[in-house]
Amino acid sequence: MALAKLKIETTEARLADVEVPQDGAAWGNAARADAMARVRQMGLPTKRDEYWKYTDPTSLTTLAAPEAALFRNDEGPLFDAVDRVKIVFVDGVFDSEASDDLSAEGVEIDRLADAMTTDIHWAKDLYGVLESRGQTPVDRPLAALNTALATDGVVIRVTGKATKPINFIYLHKNVSSDAILHNMVKVEAGAEVTLLETGPAAARFSKLLEVDVAEGGTFHHIRAQGRDHERRAVTHCFARIAANSTFKSFTLTFNGVLTRNECVLEIVGDDAVAHVAGVCVGDGTDFHHDDTVFITHDALNGESRQVFKKVLRNGATGVFQGKILVKAGAQKTDGYQISQSLLLDDDSVFLAKPELEIYADDVACSHGSTSGAIDETALFYLRSRGVSHDDARNLLTLSFLAEALDEIEDEGLSEELRDRLEGWLSRHS
């Protein structure tokens, strides 16, 4: 089918002078060229696309990134007390001086650029592969564009139990930076790793993460997307989850004029677990946050959970599009999806599109979506015990968020994010 005029114009304007990097090994060059061909075939998203009905992608597809003022963060860096491998990117460029040595027990870490110029590298079987699998049944052209254009990022092969978490730290120091990062994690059979991602990254950030979890592997992912108000981000996570393995991802988003986090998970082996959760807090009419999730069950006995909570005030907008697809034969699937918003005033908006598509006849899938205000009865109960109005409201807000925060297995990390949320709430009272 021919692409619509707006889509053609948008795509051509963005790609006019863009050249696909061809400085890598043959497989890398081919993967990028293939991705660009997919971008041209799909066309870039426009606000007329069904999948972008609630989030206008225009500012994500312009040639230049809209500027974003730098944010002076008065809080210390996150996870500072955690013994971790720090990998730092400044405006989307790897900073070797600020980063730790790229080695740790149980993991092999390479820069994407190095992997892509190596003829024989495990990354060959993953780069753009999971992204491309995730293009069906829904087009994700911005992900293909990332695969085509990314020159930086980190690829990690986990061969055993990683003793420390790996922390990608994304610093934003340039008001007009337009960062594209492509990261990959390959968790070998029985291996385990925790990946932390922190920071805003750039004025405009396109980030893609491909995660392949082999049999019995465990991947934990915790991310916090900075506090910059004006930044934009479109992120994708594509994961393939094998038998008996576990994938768990949690994202905390403060502020940001545009955030679109897409998470595309595919359970391909029996008895696997896939959880994805998120909390976002936004204040003001220019806050827009979109969680778009697609989980495919293609194996027996799979368990998936989607838990998303949003706190919106002063005209902020939150979006949730979540789908569970249970393929024929994926019997005994247990799928759970909940998306909820706490609207702290009458002007804030929550748009939710929960979907189930089930082709197996012996499954348990549930989904729910709610929007609500602070419970006045609970508020009065707390105040009647002497807790001030604002403190009571914040306590109830944290209580609303608890189910999502509980998705983080590590209590220390969960506690640290909770503290940051408390700080945000008290600043935005």
Added chain:
Amino acid sequence: MLNIKGLEVKLEEEDKQILKGVDLKIEPGTVHAIMGPNGSGKSTLSYVLSGKDGYEVTGGSAALEGEDLLGMEPEERAAAGLFLAFQYPVEIPGVGNMTFLRTAVNAQRKERGEDEMSAADFLKEVRAKAKSLKIDADMLKRPVNVGFSGGEKKRNEILQMAMLEPKMCILDETDSGLDVDAMKLVSEGVNALRSEGRSFLVITHYQRLLDHIKPDVVHIMADGRIVKSGGPELALEVENNGYADILAEVA
């Protein structure tokens, strides 16, 4: 302690007068009970005194130790020494009972310009008080009132009262939903708190609770007014004859 004069209150949303001139004076160290048929305004009185939204005071006054209660926010009333034990304690998922108690204790101290209680002192005190109410460590750790039985919720109210050490305690149908053993436990908790400087207003439908928490004065409320006051024998009269006789007598 508590001095209510000619209190008139209507519901904000519907133009409905609930309290039609309540007069009530409670001396320090005394226990007063209010009984009355459904819809007489007993619970409304407790809500208005503690500052719940949705009511409009159209006349009269209420003062705690001479301070005007009605102009204060609910949290200010609490800090001033007022406590309402709820008929239906509220479940708050995601907030640990202990965290809640500590937040409340310290919020009141802060409001009164006192130092916060140290974590160690708080823990020691809460454990001792919880023990006497047969509240175990698990109940302290669980989210506030979530999954608690009716009896556990009411014991939890009394624990809050014990920790906050208010001057004026209002118990709104604390006996509802309690079996005999739970009522005994709750009453013992309340009786342990009786002291010279602390007063109680016990709202109940039944005389049974007053067997355990012995009142000094019993009031009968009907149609938004206190229609009769007397000693503990008044409660017995209600138990035996119902409200009809008393209402007919004052009508």
